[in-house]
Amino acid sequence: MKINSLAQSLMAFVFLLASLAATAQTKTIQGKVTDEKNQPVAGATIEIKGSQTATLSKDDGSFNLNVPADAKTLQVSFIGYATQDVAITGTEMTINLKPSQQALDEVVVIGYGTARKKDLTGSMVTISEKNFNKGVMTNPDQLIQGKTPGVMVINNTGQPGGATTVRIRGNSSIRASNNPLFVLDGIPLSGNTALPPGRGGFSSDRGNPLNYLNPSDIASMDILKDASATAIYGSRGANGVVLINTKKGKVGQPVISIVASTGVSSLRKQPEVLDAAKFREALKYYTPNEAANSDFGSNVNAFKEITRVAPTQNYYADITGGTEHGKYRLSGGYLNQQGIIVGSQMKKYTANFSGNFRFLENRRLGLDFGMFVTQTDQKFAPIDVGVGAEGNIISQALQWNPTQPFRDQNGDYTFVSGNQRNPLASLAAYKDLGTNNTILAMIAPSYKITDNLEYKFVYSVTRLTGDRNAMVRGKIINPTAANDQEQAFLGKYSETDQQMTHTLSYNKNVSTDLNINAVAGYEYLDYDYRQSMMYGNGFTYLGLDYFDYLQYSTINTREVTSYRSPTNQLQSLFLRAAFNYLDRYLLTATVRRDGSTKFGTNNKYAIFPSVAFAWNINEEGFLKDNSNINQLKLRLGWGKTGNQEFPSGASKDRLVFASQSVSQANYGNPDLKWETSATINAGIDFALFNNRIFGSVDYFNKKTTDALFEQTLAQPAPAGRIWVNLDGEIVNKGVEISLTGNIIRKNGWNWDLTGNATFLKNSVSGLVGYYETGALRGQGFSGVLGQRMVNGQPLNVWYLAEYAGIDPNTGMSMYRGLDGSISSNNDPSVNKFYAASPNPTTLLGISTNLTYKKFTFGANMNGAMGHYLFNNTAATSLGISNLSTRNIGTSFFNTSVKESTSNSASPSTRYLEKGNYLKLANLTLSYKVGDIGNTLKNFNVSLTGQNLFILTKYTGFDPEVNTDGSTNGIPSLGIEYLPYPPAKTILLGINFSL
Secondary structure (H helix, E strand, O other): OHHHHHHHHHHHHHHHHHHHHOOOOEEEEEEEEEOOOOOEOOOOEEEEOOOOOEEEOOOOOEEEEEEEOOOOEEEEEEOOEEEEEEEOOOOEEEEEOOEOOHHHHOEEEEOOEEEEHHHOOOOEEEEEHHHOOOOOOOOHHHHHOOOOOOEEEEEOOOOOOOOEEEEEOOOOOOOOOOOOEEEEOOEEOOOOOOOOOOOOOOOOOOOOOOOOOOHHHEEEEEEEOOHHHHHHHHHHOOOOEEEEEEOOOOOEEEEEEEEEEEEEEEEOOOOOEOOHHHHHHHHHHHOOOOHHHHOOOOOOOHHHHHEOOEEEEEEEEEEEEEEOOEEEEEEEEEEEEEOOEOOOEEEEEEEEEEEEEEEOOOOOEEEEEEEEEEEEEEEOOOOOOOOOOOOOHHHHHHHOOOOOOOEOOOOOEOOOOOOOOOHHHHHHHEEEEEEEEEEEEEEEEEEEOOOOEEEEEEEEEEEEEEEEEEEEEHHHHOOOOOHHHEEEEEEEEEEEEEEEEEEEEEEEEOOOOEEEEEEEEEEEEEEEEEEEEEEEEOOOOOOOOHHHOHHHOOHHHOEEEEEEOOOEEEEEEEEEEEEEEOOOEEEEEEEEEEEEOOOOOOOOEEEEEEEEEEEEHHHOHHHHOOOOEEEEEEEEEEEEEEEOOOOOOOOOOEEEEEOOEEEEEEEOOOOOOOEEEEEEEEEEEEEEOOOOEEEEEEEEEEEEEEEEEEEEOOOOOOOOEEEEEEEEEEEEEEEEEEEEEEEEEEOOEEEEEEEEEEEEEEEEEOOOOOEEEEEEOOOOOOOEEEEEEOOOOOOOEEEEEOEEEEOOOOOOEEEEOOOOOEEOOOOOOOOEEEOOOOOOOEEEEEEEEEEEOOEEEEEEEEEEEOOEEEEHHHHHHOOHHHOOOOOOEHHHOOOOOOOOOOOOOOOEHHHEEEOOEEEEEEEEEEEEEEEEOOOEEEEEEEEEEEOOOEEEOOOOOOOOOOOOOOEOOEOOOOEEOOOOOOEEEEEEEEEEEO
16 A cells, blocks of 8 residues: 555656646757668657657658757767757758767776777776666666676576676686676775674575665666776776766756556476375385375475565656756665565665766866665565575475475464474564665865866765564474574674775877876775674564564573674775877776785785777778778787785784683784786777677686685694685686677668677686585585685586486495496595586677667577586485475486485585576567657656576576585585575566656
């Protein structure tokens, strides 16, 4: 009722504004749009500059547009042609479009400045709003999935607002983070999430650090991939940089834009388990003596009971306006996304206010400011990947006996002794609530000292706070449980980040042939966070939430913990100079000197240089007159970047406080220094046939040395750990290809097709020994690790027993021994081999847009190939040993070879599956209604399908998954274990302006 009331109020407000605007005086402009050959252009966009009032040209190029009487300029655009501003001098006009150089002359954001696209020397890709993925997007990184070569985005979970894994050109670190640096409107983000961690049994996904941003506020994202582009960010640029650029105010009368959408999500896929009939067959085949006692006569579907068709509502509005000397933008959004697991939900409230102003008579004094305010309220399902034999609700539903009802004759939840749990009882027993608040504010005064020299100061502060209230009523799950199963905790997190950046920018044509673009700067960053937790158990249920009266818990069960991060500050000097000679020869040189409190006293400062050269071959005389070649650029670059994304205070002695005791957890290392990556990049950019075909090809070779690692001190040293820089190197090299073709461009039709592919190779060499990670979990897998960092192999290579089938005589699993023998007597915990890599060797992205008059159809696909995933869900939750009391996976019911029910699962290649997939990420059909009367402008309606289908042979929930299996801080990759399942979504949306 509240949501409906909100929607009704919003629409009433919209139509009130519409009625007020209806009296505005207008006039009608008639005209025709033609191309360079004076042929009609169908489907060109004609809009009033500074507003969102627009129309499309018809098949014969003609158009009619109602404009305000005081409108002065039309803006005309069409794909492949330069956008033109045309003065309104009468009521009839003919507009002649010219082939576009716009893409090359477009100004893009780079580190601490801007540059023309044609002047870039590094490997950089800009993805604008019109090319973003469509659908229910809760995080900015989802907008660019599959959109550019070299960038892999994995949705770790289907939980609303859940975490993602983002990799640019593969993994390159053993212990430090592999995540890229995200920069929001020039503000480097910490990458931390404000949601406090949970305890055992509660949701273990802490969400996406970018969740507080509203994707509708984002205008474009620039991805810096090679060192020549990222070196300006020094010690944080080794894993690439993603620049998030938000929308700004526009010149013109105030314009209100409204976006509203609603849709439903449902389960797309689950691992196949036996239904009641097949379960009865399995009982009779495998355990005939127990069949009668294990058949309870019902026919239930547990997974259907814990999932639902979940509604989503999303409302967004913004107001923009201003003059050449002062522009502003105000936006607000509300998202209510219910998860497909019963009880899970995310509500997000966002607001953004920004402005750009110029002062003084000469307009040399500028002031930019921006503020983001967000509150996120979440309800979490009890999906913990670190649970023990009792599993979480995913395994509980998969394993539930399909012949057993969920409630007994008294209406109470059916209780099953042992480790098995009723999934509906688990849903009822757990309550897990999270609230995050974010305020990010920025102010940036600037002064143009001369026409070519400008000083700018940026100050920003980011405040993140998170609260988590959670409880479990253990007696709902197990009526015989002791009171210590009645538990609750309160978690709190707070973070304050500050930035001060001074820059001096210089841009001048020093002669008719030479242009210099330079920036010098100083930056200071400070990150400070703290968290605390209170816990207790032994409650007696009195009708209240346990976390509201923790003092009622049993005294000796109470726990209090608190933590404050050690000092984490960075101060830097940087300089970049770019030279353009004759628009043909481009040279960019960058150097940054970083000083960080994270490193040892002997290595607090380091220098990160880069240099890149580009040659615009098409500007040479022998090609300049060739009308078929619009761009041909060769790029070469080299640079060094660093990685300091590991715990602050690692270089110092660190203490751990317990109840009335202190112990040393970390020993200091004064020689600890940055992990360093050196990258060579060579690329070519091209555009042909009036920009009908364009793309790029890049080769890169990235070597990472001085890998950061935390290791246990060798005896006879005292017990403890120390951070060190490892010997050896990690190499990532590969080729990236991107190609776009404008296949049809006539008679009202326009069809573009874009494809990108990345071919990656990863290897490790020079390490002393090996390092293990990849925690595999579940019954019988306690303490099992499945991945290694070892010489001659890719990062996170699988190290497992080699499965050789079922012994037809005993029904037990057979494994290959170290001597090559095949036997069920070979111990899988001893006979292990390097099996395969979880790192994709090929990344794919395909996008297409087809427009006919007012209809637009768009589709986006992404995929990955050449990697292997460990189906930990099948290994420990669906095996034959579940019988006779629990359900099994359909693939385990095999009458050709009878597997013994005493055959326990082992970490082996039996559960290692190819992760190849190609997914239809989103499919959108829209119709541009246009203006409705004199009030509603650019009315558009769309229907979007998201995550509709996937081509894969992987048998788990989804090959796009990454359950956290990190061990001692060493990251893992490619494990699926009882995740929140992915959903498919159908969404109906409208948008218009006033």
